[in-house]
Structure formats: structure tokens, C-alpha cells
Amino acid sequence: MPSFAADPWKSALLLLALVLAALFALYWQTFASMVAIWERSETFTHGFLIFPISLWLIWRRRDRLRQLQPRPDWRAVPVLALFGLGWLTARVVDVLVVQQLAFVAMLIVAVWAVLGWRLVWEIAFPLGFLFFAVPMGEFLIPPLMNFTADFTVAMIRLVGIPVYREGTFFSIPSGDWSVVEGCSGIRYLIASITLGCLYAYLNYRSLGRRLAFIALAMVFPVIANGLRAFMIVMIAHLSDMKLALGVDHYIYGWVFFGLVMLLMFWIGSFWRETPEQGDNKPAAVPAMEAAGRFRWGSALGVAVLAAGVAAVWPLQAARIQALTLARTAPVQLQLPVRIDAWEAVSEPLTPWEPRYLYPDAKRSAVYSDGRHRVAVYVLYYRTQAQGRELVNSQNILIPQKHPVWKMPWEHDTADSVAGSVREGVLQSHFGQKLLVWRWNWVSGRFTVNDPLAKVLEARDKLLGRPRDAAGVVMAVEYEDDPTEARTVLRAFSRSALPAIERSLEESERHGG
Template identity: 55%
Template sequence: MNVQLDSVNRLPAALLPDGRRDLALPALLLALAAVVLLYHATFWSMVELWSRSQTFAHGFMIVPISAWLAWRRRARLAALAHRPSPWGLLLLALLGLAWLLADAANVQVVEQYAATAMLPACVLAILGWPAVRVLAFPLAYLFLAVPFGEIFLEPLIDFTASFTVAALQLTGVPVFRDGNNLSLPTGNWSVVEACSGLRYLIAALALGALYAHLNFRSARRRLAVMAAALLVPILANGVRAYLIVMLGHLSNMRLAVGVDHLVYGWLFFGLVALLLFWIAARWREAPLLRAAQPAPAPV
């Protein structure tokens, strides 16, 4: 009798005779749909920001990518025994309270983070901690869809202006700085929001996190790639600004002063991103080979 019980306990979750397991996925989908419906205004405010701001346009890709990453783990998820967690319900209550406070204070970004965090909380409440661990990265990746980062605009603009002035002085070009305005003998330049590099930084972080997750196993290497994805775009944007100013200066303000200014910027960012991931690929780790599950022994 003990042998039979032990054998049943070792069976994959998909083979356990538990009718509740068949209801787990539909219950989760209904819960996720309910969150999206109840907080549709908050989620719609995110979509509106994606559509009108190039800085946050990457948000349109985050949800499909997260869904694809979760789909890739469907086999591991199917092998789990679903154990609903009361901590998920508590977390949902706390997030609902946070959303109400943010709504009363009109702090939109907190509303958006609270509503987004309710989606992983639903997974925890219905499927339990094992499922959250399996889906940890797809669930965390969803938070990159929240339009956030404008608080870093001023520091990034200041860094870009300082870097450009220092590079110009090192190459013997006279420059006078007044705040974010630069004056050269051939013309004047302004380091504005589009020159801050915030859109490059956010896009690089989203790409770097995805690349690190798919190509590395160790946490140290993943963190190293993500750190590089944060630091390299900031430095590269300074170089980009300097090269554009130099191009305009050497061409007597005939080049890099109009639409080509933005085109050169995106081309330069693309080259930097390709170089970054090409270097990172030299240390990529092969995926772990999973041992085949032995068939249950006959009783």
C-alpha cells in the first residue's frame, strides 16, 4: 500500500487524478481578464503613452514577448502541481489599495505599476509559488511595459551636454556652454529631450534583459549583460552627440542638422547594440540538457 501511494505521489502533476487542476488555467485566464477589465483605464493610459511617445513605443512588444516566453515554459508548467497561495490574495488586496491611493493622489505611474503587478499576483493566487518561479522572468518582463524613466531626462541631458563639451575641447574645437545650449564658431546646438538618450537606454535595457535571459544561465553573467545594456547606451549617446556636432561643424552646418540628425542617431545606436550583443555572444552559455523523465514503474 505504501509503495502504491509513493508511486502516485511521484507521478507528474498532469497525471494526478485532481479535477481542480483542469480548472486552474481557465480560472487564471478569467482572473487576468478581470484585472484588465477592472483597470482598463489604467492599461489604456499605458497604450496611449506607447502610441504617442517614441521613448515608450517598445511597450507594444513587451506583452507579446512575455506571452511567448511563458508559452515556451508550458511543458514545465504542466508538470507542476498547482497549489493556490493565500499570499497571492493578500498581495492583490495590497496592490488594490496602492492603486486606490495612487488614483486619489493622481500618480499615474504608481497606478500602472500596481495594475501590472496584479497579473503576477493572480498567478501566485491561483497556481502558487512553483508556477511563479517557473514564470519568473516572463512575469517580471511585463514591468518593462510601464512607461517610466522621464525622471532621468534631466540627468541624461546634463551628462550628454557635459560629455559633448569635453570631447569637443579634447579635439581642439572651441565651445561655449550655457546650460544645455552649445555655441561653436560654425553654429549653435541644443541638447534637448530627444538627445538625452533615454529612448536608447530603455530600448537597450529591454533588449539586454531578453538577450541575457535567452543566452545565459548564471545570474552573474545575466546581470553583467544587463549592466552593460544600461551603461553602454549612456556612453554611446554621448559619443553620438559629439559625432553629430562634429559632423555639423566640419560641414559648416550642412549635415546632421535636420531629419538626418535622427537617422544618424538610430543608425549609430543600432551599430552599438549589434556590437554589444556580438561581444556578449562570445560568452553565451549552452542551454542545460534536461534528462528524460523515467516512466512510472508498474505497480
């Protein structure tokens, strides 16, 4: 023990390594989920480089760090507990990205606990850079798709080519186009922000210049992606749809992105600052700190307490998961045969059905009032787990590039007796058009607010009373204008939602 105490850094780094190893062991599933996304997604492949880059950035400041005294900080422990609670909340409702953010935050707080606040502040950027290892940003895809469609169509019209647009689909005389996820520019944006932050840290000293370049890195790729999409459409149009399709489409995209990054770095070089003399030289250490001694006992206590606090949350998650999975009673759900003037009929409305993954039960029916028909689908979830939960980005009306159907748009609107509704339109190759409304039934209420649904689910599970959930989808045909179809859905849902909710509540009671 005395030999360790004689070398504060050796003692502190040993304890830090043990605490970090404990965190990786306790939260290995969360870290493994990050690695799995790095492996399968081109958008987040850069995640493999983030931890090595962070270590290299810390190594660059080694001369300054040697002059600072590691000082374990007990204040970090409650912060660690707070992030642990955040991880637990995200875990019980299967919000993977929040679990991953909380895990990375816990790694950073563990460094604070063992080494102290001053040392953490000295390497704040290298530690904060670790957040780029978290595969996040997919929530930006819809607005980026819409912007790319807006920009491309505007540019096409500017050069005098007639264009007809419907949502993210548009047609010009030479062919039909659609802006899908791969065209949204999310890959370019995430890569640009990551590189932009690293470039700003390495090449500027003042906060203003760093923020200015990061802002450039956020705006530049979005505009550039719009230009890329326009150029691809024009190349294909001028070559009679022979070029910029298939593999060429992606090659042109990445070559263009490389040129955009070079241009962005060239622009940034105009306000580049030379490294300040002594930037990596020994730091001036206050006399009181230099005179202080590293207290091995205190450091060991902080390390043990931090590891103990971190261990609480996976144990709680396992208990809550066991409680949820114990609800194995079969789902006894029946849709009403008659709802006021609407009666269930045997004739189907459409071959389409919503794509919801792994529900515990599915029920569907078609109702008619003699003039109109409405299709109803109920997707019931009892034993929700990762990948098998109701509120999931994979639970959609149709997958992209569906061979038969396309969805020009879907958005939330306040045009329903249930408050808000998620409304979308579907169009098939055989000419059928559908107006679709859908809701989530969570914690005994209808909502289209996904964050609220997750909060309600988390509240119920953390209080030890997990509840069932369901997706409710209604569809009606329309011809040219969905206005009449919207009136039909409004009238039907006024009677149907309360009746369906009674069926859902009855099924939940039978599930215990």
C-alpha cells in the same frame, strides 16, 4: 464540476483567465493609459510587444510547467490588497506610472494566487518582464541631458574647438547647439535595457553573467549617446552646418544606435552559455506534490476573493474623486496690495509667465520697493484631476524649444527663507534675463519636494479631506551675474511668502 477537477490545469487556467479578465475590466483606464502612451511615444512603442513576448517565454517552458501541480495560494491575497492600496494612493494623486506599475504587479500576484508560488517562481522572468510594458524612465531625462552635454562639450574641447557652455546650451564657431529631451538618450537606454534583459535571460544561465550583461546594457547606450551627440556636432561643424541637421539628425542617431546594439550583443556573445540540457524538459516533482489533488473549491474561493479584493480600490477611487470634484466653490484669491516696503505697481516686469496647465485661478502682480521690481505669479488648484494637478511634469517655466525664451538650468537649492526653493534662469532673444524662484503650496506648507507633495496630497484625500494647492513663482531681472537678483528675491520672499500664504489659506477657507 468533476470534469474540471479531473484536469487541474484546465480548471486553474479557466479561473486564472476569469480573474485576469476581472482585473482588466476593473482597471481598464490604467491599462488604456499605457496603450495611449505606447501609441504616441516612440520611446515606449515597444510596449506593444511586451505581453506577446512574455506569453512566448512562458510557452517555451510548457513542458516543465505541465509537470507541476497548480496550487492556489491564499497568501497572495493580502499582497494583492497591498498593491491595490498602492494603486489607489497613486490614483488619488494622479501619479500615472505608479498606477501602471501597481496594475502590472496585481496581474502577477493574481497568477500567484490561482496557480501557486512554485509555478510563479518557474516563470518569474516572463512575468517580471511585463514591467517593461509600463512607460517609465522619464525622470532620467534631466540627468541624461546633463551627462550628454558634459560629454559632448568635453569631447569638443578635446579636439581643440573653442566652446562656450551655459547649462545644456553651448556654442562653437560654426553654430549654436542645445541638448533637448530627444538628445538625452532615454529612448536608447530604455530600448537597450529591455533588449539586454531579454538577451541575458535567453543566453545565460548563471545570475552573475546575466547581471553583468544587464549592467553593460545600462552603461553602453549612455556612453554611446554621448558619442552620437559629439559626432553629430562634428559632422555639422565640418560640413558648414549642412549635414546632420533636421531629418539627417534622427537618421544618423537610429543607424548609430543599431550599430551600438549589434556591438553590445557581439561583446555579450563572448560569455554566452549554451542551454543546459533538459532546461525545458519535465521538472522533477516532489512526491508529495505529485500525489496531491487540485482542490477546485479552494481554487474557486481564492479566485473569488482575489477578484473581490481587487474591486475594492476602484470603488474607493471613485468615491474620493467625487468628494474632490464636489468642491466647486469659485476661487476667491487676492494678492496683497502692499507687503512691508514692497508695493504693487501697474508697470509689467516681463512678457514672460510660467506655463502651468489648467489652474482653477491665476493671479499675478509686480511689486517694487523703489529700487527693484519682483514679478509674482500664483497658480491655484482646487479640483485636481489627471492632467489638471499642481505637481505635474508639464507645469514648467517654459516649454522646450520656446521661440523667445531659453532656460539654461533649473535646480533645487537651500537658499530661501522657506527652506528650499527651485531656482532657474531664463534668457530671452531680446536680451532680458530673469532669475526665477518657485514653490508648491500643498497641505498648508511650501515645498519643492514633489514626492513629498504627492504624499501629503494622498494623505489628505485618503482621509476624506482634500485640500487646495498652489504654485508660487517669483522672478526678478538680472544682467550678468544673478547674485544680486538672488539677494533681492531672498529679501522679498522673507516678507512675501507669509503674506501670500495668508491669502492662500483665506481662499481655501472660502472654498469649504
